[in-house]
Amino acid sequence: MRILIAAAGSRGDVAPYTGLGAALRRAGHDVALATGDNFACLARDAGLAWRPLPADPQAHGGVRGKRELMQAAAGFVTELAQGFADALADGTDLLLLSTTTAPLGWHLAEATGTPSLGVYLQPTASTGDFPPVVTGTRSLGRPANRMAAHLACRMADHVYAQAVTTLRRRLQLPPLSPSRMRRRSEKANWPILHGFSTALVPRPRDWRPGLEVVGNWWPHHDPAQQLPADLEDFLRAGPRPVLIGFGSMAAGDGDRLSRLAVHALRRAGLRGILQAGSAHLAADGDDVLTIGDVPHALLFPRLAAVVHHAGAGTSAAALRAAVPAVPVPVSADQPFWAGRLAALGAATDPIPFRGLTAERLADALDHVVKQQSYTRAAARAARHMASEDGAGRTLTAIQQPACA
Numbered sequence: 001m002r003i004l005i006a007a008a009g010s011r012g013d014v015a016p017y018t019g020l021g022a023a024l025r026r027a028g029h030d031v032a033l034a035t036g037d038n039f040a041c042l043a044r045d046a047g048l049a050w051r052p053l054p055a056d057p058q059a060h061g062g063v064r065g066k067r068e069l070m071q072a073a074a075g076f077v078t079e080l081a082q083g084f085a086d087a088l089a090d091g092t093d094l095l096l097l098s099t100t101t102a103p104l105g106w107h108l109a110e111a112t113g114t115p116s117l118g119v120y121l122q123p124t125a126s127t128g129d130f131p132p133v134v135t136g137t138r139s140l141g142r143p144a145n146r147m148a149a150h151l152a153c154r155m156a157d158h159v160y161a162q163a164v165t166t167l168r169r170r171l172q173l174p175p176l177s178p179s180r181m182r183r184r185s186e187k188a189n190w191p192i193l194h195g196f197s198t199a200l201v202p203r204p205r206d207w208r209p210g211l212e213v214v215g216n217w218w219p220h221h222d223p224a225q226q227l228p229a230d231l232e233d234f235l236r237a238g239p240r241p242v243l244i245g246f247g248s249m250a251a252g253d254g255d256r257l258s259r260l261a262v263h264a265l266r267r268a269g270l271r272g273i274l275q276a277g278s279a280h281l282a283a284d285g286d287d288v289l290t291i292g293d294v295p296h297a298l299l300f301p302r303l304a305a306v307v308h309h310a311g312a313g314t315s316a317a318a319l320r321a322a323v324p325a326v327p328v329p330v331s332a333d334q335p336f337w338a339g340r341l342a343a344l345g346a347a348t349d350p351i352p353f354r355g356l357t358a359e360r361l362a363d364a365l366d367h368v369v370k371q372q373s374y375t376r377a378a379a380r381a382a383r384h385m386a387s388e389d390g391a392g393r394t395l396t397a398i399q400q401p402a403c404a
Contacts, residue, residue, distance in 0.1 A: 001093045001398070005119070006034045006101040008053055008080055010248035012313040013100065014039045015219035016121060016195055018046035020096075022220045023391035024398070034087035046220035054083035074159045080104065081163035085170060088112060094398065099124060103160045104167055106181050106190075111171040118192030119394065121312050122333050125192070125211055126150055127204035133336040146206075157182060193394055196312060199319065199384040200340045212397075215388030216316050221295040231273070231299070234289045238271055240304035241289075242365060245275030249309045249330040250353070254280035261307075262288055264361035270304065270369065296321070305368045307361065310338035310350065319346060322382040324374035326364045328353050345377035 005021055007014045014035050021031040025047055032049035033042075043050035077100070084104050088095065095116040097105035102118055109116040122133050126149035128142030134152055139145060157178040164178045189210035194201075195217040203213045226232070235241070244261045258274060262283045265272035274281040274290045282290045296314065300306065300321035308314045310327035315337040318325045325347040327338035341347035348364045368374050 002030045002032075002091055003094045003096060003398070004032050004034055004051070004088060004092045005048075005096040005098075006053070006084070006087065006105055007098040008035060008076075008100045009098075010311075011039065011042075012247060012311040013098065013121065015042060016217040016313055017096075017098070017119070018042050018048065018220040020119065020195070020217035020391050020394060021048045022046045023217075024395060027395050029398075032089075034084075042220075045222070051087040051089070052083070053087055054079050070155070070159060074162065077104070077160055077163045078166065081167040084108065084167065085111075088114065103156070103178055103182065104163060106185055107164060107167050107171060107173060107176075111173055116190075117397065118190065119217075120192050120194050121196065122336075123194060123196075123201055123204075123213075124153075124156075125204075125207055126153070127206050129204040129206070130201075130336075133333040153182065154179065191397065193397055195390050195394075197316060197319070197381070197385045197388055199344070199381040200316070200337070212393075214393035214397075215390035216320070216385065217390045217394070218297065218317075218320075219295070219313070221297060225295065225298065227294060227298055228291070231289065231291055231294065234271075234273070235302050238287075240302060241271035241273050242305045242307060242369070243273045243275060243299065243303050244307040245277050245281065245314075246279050246309045246328070246330065247311050247314060248278045249311075249334075250277070250279035252279070254282065257281055258283050260356065260358045260361065263358035264365060267358065267362035268365040268369070270365060273299075273303075305365065305374075307365070309353070310334040310341065312337055315341055316385070319344075319378055319381040320385050322375065322379040324348075324368045324378045326351065326361065326368055328356055328361075344381055346374060346381055348374070 003024055005017045007017045017033055021033055025031045032051050034051040034053050037052050040050045081104050088108050092114055095105055095109055095114050096119045097116055099120045099122050126146050128145050131140055131145045132149045132152035135148055140148060160178040191210045194213045197215055198213050257279055258281045261274055271287045274283055276292055296317035300317055300323050303323050305324050306318045307326045310329040325341055327341055327347050327350045329335040329338040329350055330353040338350035342349050348368050351360050
């Protein structure tokens with residue numbers, strides 16, 4: 001089967017699909033990943049074909065407020081729609097759509113008759129169990145949670161409105177609003193597989209049929225890959241260090257965050273590793289090392305704790321490694337995942353990015369490293385996650401005739 005996975009966004013929005021794609025390829029499928037050109041190497045390293053999508057998420061970064069975030073998101077998806085149709089080659093047998101690409105991919109599927117399946121990294125469907133992932137962590141009560149989810153969907157529809165109009169015109173389809181297309185897919189019980197662990201988000205009982213939580217899709221890395229020599233030397237030179245990194249977040253804030261991180265580490269009496277990321281964290285010293293991108297699966301099991309932005313992928317990777325966390329959410333769905341980690345007992349209470357200080361971070365690190373309850377909770381979650389097979393369950397779903 002010729003399968004196209006379409007994913008767009010930051011590295012955390014794309015990397016999990018390299019592991020999923022590699023698993024599907026090993027099962028005998030011809031798999032391509034359509035994403036931004038800055039992630040072409042991720043696809044190729046996983047043995048996947050790569051097809052370009054035009055939107056660059058970094059061009060719309062650097063926003064903090066909700067209004068700015070909505071405007072940036074609309075600009076991002078409008079660019080995405082302009083080239084999305086080019087990525088769907090003739091002969092594609094199945095289209096796998098991420099949370100970001102599904103509201104566009106539905107229209108491609110309609111125009112071409114290509115079967116499609118959702119492969120989401122966030123829970124977006126209405127439920128009374130929790131509020132929408134983009135609105136924070138505080139439950140409003142079951143009826144209000146569901147109402148808030150409907151409002152969040154309407155906000156997303158607004159973000160995609162211009163992009164959908166442009167795409168349907170190009171595909172020579174009659175006008176159809178994003179909200180009507182979304183309701184059509186819901187009424188048809190369009191299948192969506194969610195690539196996160198039930199340790200973090202059990203499947204809500206009030207979800208419609210067709211929505212399943214299958215477990216994580218882990219980013220691909222070469223099994224023969226090893227950590228860089230300087231990092232290996234640092235890990236062996238003393239007690240387990242703490243990793244501090246903000247992934248694709250906090251661009252332009254590197255100098256302040258680097259000073260803050262080093263101050264917090266030394267105040268807590270801990271060795272530390274700064275992961276440069278988009279913020280370009282950097283520091284030197286016998287007790288601090290700066291690194292670039294390395295596979296979480298190789299590094300995280302050797303850490304005492306992780307300070308991170310609470311993206312879905314990093315949150316899951318820390319749990320998988322049985323390592324506790326200090327979450328510092330910045331925006332979007334990050335407060336949701338930070339709250340989930342804390343509710344499990346595998347992380348301290350989240351420190352909002354705007355409220356981050358060296359003193360608050362040092363106190364949180366002191367708690368998370370010295371109180372073994374955090375590590376025990378992370379280890380329980382890790383055992384649960386080890387029993388899940390997200391890629392295997394996705395393969396099973398793909399081989400069933402329900403993908404349409």
